Amino acid sequence: MHPAAIALVLAAAVAHAGWNLFAKRVPGGGALFVWLTAVCSAAIQLPFAVGAVLLTGEPVEAVWFLAAVVSGVIHTAYFVILQRGYAVGDLSVVYPLARGTGPMLSVAAAIWLFHERPAGLALAGAAAVVLGVWIIGGLGSSGEGSWAGGVGYGILCGTTIATYTLWDAHAVTVFAVSPLILMGGTSIFEAALLAPYALARRADVARIWRENRLAVLAVAVLSPLAYVLVLFALRLAPVSLVAPARELSIVLGSIGAWLLLREPNPARRLAGAVIVVAGVAAIAAA
Template identity: 35%
Template structure:
């Protein structure tokens, strides 16, 4: 975990929270994710013209990852439809590094040390807090929470797949370009099928914002993929989820969501746990 790698992942975390906020801001979630996926597709097509073609060994991982990314997008759409951004985003993102730690140990043989295991325990406590604390008498939104947890599992799955695939690709830029192409077709095509003649009119008011969000998503994940070629998967996944605090702040400041002091403290606890997980390199 060199300073350059750390800086790249922190920038990715901020960028990721920002494009997720754009996605949540557009109330019609099918329109939102059609634009963001379409923006990623356009960037991928342009990038593929100028970067090396991924090696053959990477293509099974690319195909599996594309399917997982589409699943993730659908689950994220569901999460944002059902719950507040300031709650759904930390749950989805906080789940991912915990699962990646396990998957990296099983499939990539990157065994966590004592610090990482302590971090998993602390982050789990924070995750429960974000989900359940500070609701001021209201009941937990279990459908939204379950959707956010499933989103986190999808994130962990594609993070692990891509962590192996990008190392076999011969080019992290080629890998991200073709991943954006493969995953970027499904949701716009589905939106075109569902909305048919109405889609163009529905996209037009949000086109610029949504396409910027799509470009930001490519930058955010491209930086993560590059970092995964230079450091173990678990600490990269952990540091990336510093976006939890950014997401909580965006929810409170821009969406006027009453996140509540207990859930702010719980989100901070998740980040402390993630920080402990970063001790894998020491």
């Protein structure tokens, strides 16, 4: 993989693990928390998106709107499902399963749909990443009910991750949409989709903002930052390599869940993390 792509993916992993730790701390926020983060994120990203349009000097294409609308729908589903998962399960269950299912489906679809042919070492690394992620997820840590809920939402999240990874990769490569423009537009449509629901519950929105302002702003900044870095990486390396490599965030998220959230079973989760690191190293060497 291109060295710049590796650096981008590593930076994205740090940002991604960070915003998920913040999101987990607001398990009862649901769609209203997602709407607040989308509004703040859109406001933060708008100047960058406009700047990207002005710098390119190219006319705005209709396909850019299509890319942002579809991406906005998929990302909204992802964030809402993720928050629901965090309300019923541990981060160290939901997060690894979501991140593990996503690249597994992404690699398979990239090979099938885009006819990518990654090297054998890269495929072995991708398989190691997926295996490590599932070991980290284990059998849950908060009881039977939490495991059942965590698994269901984790797999649903993984499906949406694979879907938006493939769509957004298509948007920035085939449609040639700037990652800054795509992410800014996506956040705007996320906010628009959830606006009717949020505006009908203004009191709850005000409470969530008052009690969780730091978490809202952290997710609003770190979530698009992590994904923009990935989108730029996709311009330097194929999706079948970038999608699994970004799962290094699983290691950071699992360590954070242990140290900051006090979730148990650190030995098993760190063992899985070592396998993930080995997989990422194999992907980088391919």
